[in-house]
Amino acid sequence: MNTYKITAADNTFTAEVEKRSGQDLNACYQCGNCTAGCPFSFAYDIQVSNIMRLVQIGQRDKVLQCHSIWLCASCQSCTTRCPNNIDVAGVMDHIRHMAREAGLATERKVKVFVDSFLDSVERHGRVYEMGLMVSYMAKTGRVFTDVELAPKVLPKGKLPLKPHSIKGKEQIAAIFKRFREVKSK
């Protein structure tokens, strides 16, 4: 078992998570209802209530390096169940953003999928499924992921070979551009 140095803890971490998420983390009394309802708890390395606790005691490295924040499906069960009205799923989102900014992505494939998805939206104004699939497979080498779905979705036209274009593609691209500008400041 690790010994956490509580007094040497990174107080700025707790404050930063609180500021970004707008949630009062002191309100968490560790009842465990978020963990109790979490459909992904089977895959988590650290349970969501434990993540909340580690944030409370300022354990930046432990939290940002955990896998759970990348596996969270943002289903909001934890937020719905929280007796103290904390947006737990929102906290998970913000921690994931912080991990990304710190150059950490313990579940690389999840990050690659999200990035490929957003790339596709930026380029086409909406997601281009085939392009997303190719991009994801090329970057992760997971060539056979969900390949068994192809015979079902192909005849329904759900996996077109050419991207659909939409009206206002440029505006969507502008959103990405503006985001990057704000970020670089």
Added chain:
Amino acid sequence: MRIGVFICHCGSNIAGTVDCAKVADAAKAFPDVVHAEDTMYACSEPGQQGIIDAIHEKNLTGVVVASCTPRMHEPTFRRAVERAGLNKYMFEMANIREHVSWIGKDKELNTNKAIDLVMMAAEKLRHNAPLMAKKFDINKRVLIIGGGVAGIQAALDCAEGGLEVVLVEKTTSIGGKMAKLDKTFPTVDCSCCILGPKMVDVAQHPNITLYAHAEVEEVNGYIGNFEIRIKQKTTYVDWEKCTGCGLCMEKCPSKKSYDHFNNGVGTTTAINIPFPQAIPKKAKIDAEYCRMFTKGKCGVCAKVCPTGAISFEMTDTEVTENVGAIVAATGYDLFDHAKYPEYGAGKYPDVITSIQYERLMSASGPTSGHIKRPSDGKEPKNVVFIQCVGSRDKSVNRPYCSGFCCMYTAKQAILTKDHIPDSRSFVFYMDIRSPGKDYDEFVRRSIEQYDTQYIRGRVSLIYPQGDKMIVRGADTLAGAQVEVEADLVVLAVGAESAAGAPQLAEKLRISYDSYGFYMESHPKLKPVETNTAGVFLAGACQGPKDIPSSVGQGSAAAAKVLSLFSKDQLESDPQIALVNASRCIGCYKCVETCPFGAVKEEQDRFNNPKARVIETICQGCGVCTVTCPQSAIQLQHFTDNQILAEVKALCPSMMVKN
């Protein structure tokens, strides 16, 4: 007038952020002030003696003390002034602690504000006149509202103390929640066996008049002389004739009535006596289910009743009782778990509340004390208890701890093992709250000797699977999700204020908190008093409480009533409204606005209409004063002239302009 001003340091409470010596210096320049000094603790023995000595030495005729809130020490200083031979209303208090030093950090601004407040107090004092209290007789009878264990204890203690007691109970029997419990923690003694004798004592005591199935409709009057209107709700059974034989219950064909006493576990007959030990043991017809009322024909009970007590024409009646004090002991209600969809919102028969489980375990309950689950009557082997259902949960507006659920859950787990030796109990908890004599030992006994599995975490979902209920929760100590296959789930529902508590509070003119619990006068030092003179509190109406605390408060409230009644007369407060008859034009606006009915219409000897204030009824609220177009009705000690003098002192320049 010769005024003395005393500026209190209150240790560093005031002196920390107010220059007290400077305030005293400034006060020396105020009109009529002949003496001003600062003192370390004005309320202390030497502090009070200093005031008394100054009155004698400087021939003072009025005193201003600048210190804490008048709620704290106004009576102290008034008594000190009185001891020195002055009228106690020739005293004014300026609050420079709560209103100045505790709320501001800037010493200079604070000092200036303190000087202003002292100046206002001195100006008011210059317009004060001596007032004399009158004495009035008190009616040494007491009304107790609520016949639970707290009300029973208060009634018995008052009755034993020689007082006449009027006990009003909403349901048809006294006993309250305690009468429903199977056993009590931490001794596991039979609840009804220890409460029963007290209930019988109430019934047999010559000093106690019991109104069961009755409610307080209206409260008029004041400490020492309340007039209470009580509604005796109809039972359709003449209780003078009813012997409680129970023959009507045997023959009643409507057997599907909601069983209030058993909290819906099982059903009862439309005419029923709630439980065998009921006091009074009298039958009542539930009109909602009675065939005579729903279908217009039946009357079986009337035919079989050996004393002819049944009367379908009976209606509500009213009784008026005069008392000198009131004890509110209206108890609590239980949280409605339908607010939790994750626990099934009340739609699963095998997810029940703790009080329903008590009735299942009780020998006088619908299953004669055999634990059978409601869905199929099977004996449960795995029983899950979930704590904090409607407690410590902001999302359902119940952020407070109900205090007793940890203990009754431990008791129910122990009793489950006693009833079904091959059963297992699982308790989902957040924290165990067991402060009390032998309480924590009791919880440990449940864990160590009765093998109760305590799981630290909340439950997020209950769903049926086959004939089991699957309970999914967290074990935060193991850092994992857990699932239990349960045969029966018991929800430890928390306490909330009794239905109708705010309405009764308004009748009694007492205050209540945002959850409907009654406010005590002081959370530590006046736990059974209210801010309304003559009205006291006992039991869980003031906040969730277990049996020992409720009984303790019942006795405490009785002691307060007995000490109040140890005098034959009370002094009335002279700070009341008075009519200047020569200015009164008889418009009677004051009569209309007075919330206490204290102003009466009269005629003077020339038959001119005039208003007159009944001194003992007036509460000194001042509503009439602001209503009177002639300024003829004036609240003594707060007259227009006195208040304007304060305003003038505070803003002289503005007053000059006008």
